[in-house]
Structure formats: structure tokens, C-alpha cells
Amino acid sequence: MAAPVPEFASRDPLSPGFWDERFEKAFTPWERGGMPQGLRDFVARTAQPLSALIPGCGSGRGLAFLMDAGWDATAIDFSPAAVALAQQAVGQWAGRVVEADFFAYAPPRQLDLIYEQAFLCAMPPAMWPRIAARWAELLPAGGLLAGFFFFGDSPKGPPFGIARAALQALLSPHFECIEDSEVADSIPVFAGKECWMAWRRR
Ligand SMILES: C[S@@+](CC[C@H](N)C(=O)[O-])C[C@H]1O[C@@H](n2cnc3c(N)ncnc32)[C@H](O)[C@@H]1O
Numbered sequence: 152m153a154a155p156v157p158e159f160a161s162r163d164p165l166s167p168g169f170w171d172e173r174f175e176k177a178f179t180p181w182e183r184g185g186m187p188q189g190l191r192d193f194v195a196r197t198a199q200p201l202s203a204l205i206p207g208c209g210s211g212r213g214l215a216f217l218m219d220a221g222w223d224a225t226a227i228d229f230s231p232a233a234v235a236l237a238q239q240a241v242g243q244w245a246g247r248v249v250e251a252d253f254f255a256y257a258p259p260r261q262l263d264l265i266y267e268q269a270f271l272c273a274m275p276p277a278m279w280p281r282i283a284a285r286w287a288e289l290l291p292a293g294g295l296l297a298g299f300f301f302f303g304d305s306p307k308g309p310p311f312g313i314a315r316a317a318l319q320a321l322l323s324p325h326f327e328c329i330e331d332s333e334v335a336d337s338i339p340v341f342a343g344k345e346c347w348m349a350w351r352r353r
Contacts, residue, residue, distance in 0.1 A: 164273055164309050170230035174210070180340050181269045181310065182209065186216050188336050189347035190266070193297060194220050201263035204289065206253040207270035211237025217266075218244045224266075225258065227251040254285055262289055267298030272310035279313070279321055287325035290352040296326060297349035299334065301341055312344060326350035 157176040161169040173179060190213060200222040205213050208226035210233060217224040218241075226241075228234050229252045238245040249256070253270075265286055274282060286296050303312020313321070322328070330349035337345055 164275065165278070167230045171232040174230060174232035174236055179209065183212060183338050187299065189299065189334055190216065202260055203264040203266055204258055204262050205266045207273060208237055208248065209233050211241045211248055213266055213268060214247055215241045215244050218247065223260070225249060227253060227256050229253070254281065258289065261291060262294060264295045264297060265290060267296060267300065269299070269301070269310065272301040272308065272312060275308065275311055283321045283325065287352065292352055294352040295349055296352070297330070299345050300348050301345045303344050310340065322350055326352055
């Protein structure tokens with residue numbers, strides 16, 4: 152039987168408090184267990200280590216994997232509870248977890264990659280143009296936005312699924328899609344509704 156959903160005071164995913172509450176009550180249904188195969192494969196086929204940013208990192212999944220692979224990664228989150236969990240989870244890489252708002256964060260080094268995992272879908276659709284614009288601002292020409300994109304049309308969220316055509320319209324002014332593949336190891340909340348994608352900054 153599924154565990155009961157706790158009571159929450161905050162209903163606004165644009166506020167750090169919304170996410171704090173969910174991390175503090177250990178209600179994190181978006182979290183994958185191990186490292187997703189899509190990320191493993193991407194790292195394996197990438198010739199050079201990249202300088203990566205993980206926006207909205209939650210409990211920090213992906214950071215230690217990239218650092219252990221010799222990549223230069225930073226994970227940010229605006230929820231203090233998420234940052235505390237992530238710093239604990241990533242051990243020696245705790246200094247690479249930064250409490251910061253994605254829309255204000257200025258990376259200390261030029262980025263090659265933004266890794267997307269349950270960040271776009273954490274935000275209501277009205278925010279998507281701002282997210283896409285910030286992704287584009289943070290990446291130089293040739294830089295990559297890669298990760299998991301959640302498709303759907305439910306007006307209620309998070310997670311807020313995006314229609315394929317809407318994602319194309321959102322990103323194509325700044326990015327060209329260079330990878331698009333099915334995901335076989337999704338967790339139930341995303342199963343059959345997500346793809347691994349990589350978008351190259353124009
Ligand atoms: C659905 S969770 C996904 C966490 C993680 N990416 C994962 O897949 O496990 C969304 C995360 O985005 C963070 N977040 C939302 N808005 C943010 C913002 N403006 N700046 C930084 N982090 C933000 C939340 O605090 C939360 O940890």
C-alpha cells in the first residue's frame with residue numbers, strides 16, 4: 152500500500168518553502184533510486200569531461216557521479232533543506248552544492264552543460280519561458296542542455312508535463328535538438344512520459 156501523503160502548508164512551487172517542506176517530510180516522489188542510464192550513457196560517449204551545472208538539484212543526484220567521472224560540476228538549489236540533504240549525500244563533493252536561485256546564479260566558470268532532471272517540470276508553465284531564456288543565457292554557442300524531459304498535459308502539478316510541440320517552440324529559438332531517445336528505467340511517476348534529450352545552444 153502506498154504511504155499516505157503528508158499535509159503541506161505551502162502550495163507554491165515558486166517558493167523555497169514549498170520544497171523545504173517536502174524534503175523535510177521526506178515526500179520526494181520525483182527522486183530516482185540509482186543513476187539513470189541516460190546520464191550514464193551520455194557521460195560514457197562524451198569524449199572530454201565537461202563543466203556542468205545541475206539546477207534544482209534536490210538531494211544532489213548526479214553530482215557525485217559527474218565529479219567521480221572527472222567532470223567539473225556544480226549543483227544548485229534554492230531550498231535550504233535540499234542543499235543540506237545534498238551536501239550530506241555527496242560526501243567529499245559537498246562544496247560543489249550551492250544554495251542559489253537558478254534565475255540569479257552566476258557560474259564562476261563557463262559552462263559546457265546544463266543537466267536537466269525534474270527542474271522544468273517542477274515549475275508551472277508560466278515560468279517556462281523564463282527558464283528557457285536563462286538556460287540560453289548560461290550556455291555559450293555549442294553548449295549543451297541535456298537530461299530528462301517530462302511530457303504530458305496535466306494542468307495540475309508539479310510535475311507539470313509539457314507537450315512535445317510546446318517544448319520545441321520553447322527551445323528552438325535558442326537550441327537545436329541533437330538527441331531524443333526513450334527512457335527504459337523511469338520511476339513510476341515519469342514512466343512512459345519522459346525522454347532523454349540533448350539540445351545544442353545555437
Ligand atoms: C522536483 S525537484 C527535482 C530535484 C532533482 N533535480 C531530482 O531530480 O531529484 C525540483 C527542485 O528544484 C528546486 N528549485 C525550484 N525552483 C528553483 C529555483 N528558482 N532555483 C533553484 N532551485 C529551484 C527545488 O527546491 C527542488 O529541489
